[in-house]
Amino acid sequence: MRLIDVDVVLNLEEGNQVDPERDVLKDFSDDDLEDTKYAILSHCWYRDKDEVQFREMEGLISDPDRQRFHKRPGYQKILKSCELARENKLHWLWVDTCCINKDSSAELTEAINSMFRWYDKAEKCYTYLHDVKDNSFPTERKMEDFPAEFKGWPKWFSRGWTLQGLVAPRTVVFFNHEWQAIGNKKDLASTLEDITCIPSRVLKYGMDAYRPSIAQVMSWAADRKTKRVEDRAYSLLGLFGVHMPMLYGEGKNAFRRLQLELIRMTNDHSIFAWERRSAGWSGSVLADDPSLFRDCDDIVKMEPDEYLMALKEINLDEELHDIPESESLRTYSITNAGIQISLPLLPLKRRHGFQSVFEARLACRHSFDSLPIAVVFTSSKSNYYRAFGDFDPVPETTAQFRPLYLAYREQCRNDFTFKIDDSAIFYDGFVQRCVFPNKVILKDSSVKLSNTSDLAIIVYVNDAMKTCFAVAVGYFLGHVWVHVLCDDLPEESKPTAWKAYAKKMYKHHPFRRTPLQGIAFG
Structure with missing residues (x-):
């Protein structure tokens, strides 16, 4: 991790003599960070030319024309953050625009995989809401102040990369356009929950105190945007504790890779609970992007015993057949034939185009309901795919557990x-x-x-x-x-x-x- 030396920047700014042995930026190993207290800035980027990049910050001391940076709003963000850090008796500051050498793919990959942890270890997170002109935090939508694309809230709440800046740090302080403090995360938890759908207990006590389902975490990112499509996946790595290489140019496959990594790590069925509003089918049981989890903010995972008991409630007059061993309910795996999993299938009436259609119950539910969530699968050859639309049950049939291979590769054109x-x-x-x-x-x-x-x-x-x-x-x-x-x-x-x-x-x-x-x- 590379941090800004707050004293060096402010001494330069104040015209004081700077120790020639000190640098503006200093590298810290993981061991060094254990004893280092630092602040972190969370913000929306301006245009690249308005921000201060790594090479410019690195050469700040020796740059004879460093006064030109004063015209950049990005430099003003760094200065204000340094002043706040000094007030909080913190000597180090991390800012993503200038603390990462983005010309190095290895360093960029390491930074993206470590960013959530860096936010988590920060003493303070200064969140700059550049478009808030009032002296108080907005507690209701203001379409006249914030564009419709931001749904009536400050832009910061619409960006993919700022999500971890809200969830991970223990202390988040919000600042308006004039750098006046307008509230903190814990005091504003209820309002922030209304804006983001993130439960207030997560905002107050962190992810360790309450482990949400995969679908619920995905829902927090459903309406957030990033400049590059891959970053919609990469910005979620830390929230799930996933580490994987960055492959810019892979497009939506980045989100598919993230889901496959999650399947390898957990047996959370909610990863399959995404929905699409339009009828039809999908060539993969994995979602294309987080927006398909938009309505999943209240989905919770079910343990095997709770799951089986709920299934018996659905089949009141029939016995469940071919129930797999408890261990089989807890596990599923990725194979070259598909995602191997056992699920109870209930036949549905065919609609045009579909060979066979089934309702499957997943081991997850809505928080207000005791019954497992139902999704629809259609089969083709030896694989099962997601289907969407209105389907009617076949009379006098009951659900039966079957071993399935769920397709996760797009093997045909859409x-x-x-x-x-x-x-x-x-x-x-x-x-x-x-x-x-x-x-x-x-x-x-x-x-x-x-x-x-x-x-x-x-x-x-x-x-x-x-x-x-x-x-x-x-x-x-x-x-x-x-x-x-x-x-x-x-x-x-x-x-x-x-x-x-x-x-x-x-x-x-x-x-x-x-x-x-x-x-x-x-």
């Missing part, structure tokens, strides 16, 4: 484009009347489907012959299918009637994957 060759039917007097659902666009005789829009209905009508038919095209986990649907002609020929007809076909057509002559796939 979208597919159909090329519709319908030129021949126009010679017979048919015209294309409508496409359903509305979000599906038929352009240049092509329609694009995806895992959130996996079915389209195209209606053709011949008014002279008083007949019509619909073509259903679907895409599911790498499989494409086409089905021709016929029904009675609507009583009236107007756009709303045809939309209703298409919607009816969409909801009620049977499941098939029959290639249709005249339809070309591309």
Whole structure:
């Protein structure tokens, strides 16, 4: 860890003589840090040119033109933090903009993996809310003061990297634009819980006093943003105690790697409890990003005994079959075939495109409910995938434990484009009347489907012959299918009637994957 020597910076600023043997920045080993008290600054970055970078801070003493830094708001943050540290009788300060040599990938990786611990060991954390102009901490949303993208709160609460700066330190003091203290974490715990969904007991007593579920911690980051997509995962490492290398350029795979590391470390089923508002399917049982855990802030983990007892409550008139040994309930593993796990499956009625659908109960629950959370899986070949939408149970069936392999690699494309060759039917007097659902666009005789829009209905009508038919095209986990649907002609020929007809076909057509002559796939 590299720290700023507070006395050196302030002596330079005050025009005092500086000991030539002292540096602005000093490296500390882990052993040295055990006896070193320091403060830490948590803030939102300005533009890079407005901050002070590592090389500039390192050469501050010898820089003959160091007065130019006074124009940078980032330097003013460092100065104010140094002044606060001196008032608190602290000789060292850590600021992320200038204490990490970001040109070194090894150092950057070490810093990211250690950052939560550094925050945790800090004597004081100074949190600078640059956009708060009032002399008091905002206790309610102020859309007129803070942009809508920040949901009516200071920007600091919307950033991914500042989450650990709120959770980890024992003492967090908030400052407004003028560097006036406007409150501390413990006194503001109730308000901070309203803003962040982080329980006040975590804010007051830390993560050790109350260990939240994986899904709950993910929910704290659901609406937080980072400049780089990978940092949405990397900024969570310390909260989970995970160490893994940084691979900038891997995109959303960073969040998938984080989830796999968590599965290796814990048997917390809540990692599978994420939800998506749109119907369809997912090529992986792992979430793409933390936003899918947005509604998981009250999910708690269940121990095996509690889990089995709750399952018996659901199956009041039936016995649970094939219950695995207690140890099997506690463990699951990552294999080259998928995530191997035993779960109770209840058959559900099939919806278009899905071969078989099951409800599974996870060993986690909402804090207000005693029943395990239900998620829906669909199977393809030997793997199970997440499915979303409304499914009805199959009458007179009960749940049975099954060993499953949950897919965690995206092995198929999430979208597919159909090329519709319908030129021949126009010679017979048919015209294309409508496409359903509305979000599906038929352009240049092509329609694009995806895992959130996996079915389209195209209606053709011949008014002279008083007949019509619909073509259903679907895409599911790498499989494409086409089905021709016929029904009675609507009583009236107007756009709303045809939309209703298409919607009816969409909801009620049977499941098939029959290639249709005249339809070309591309």
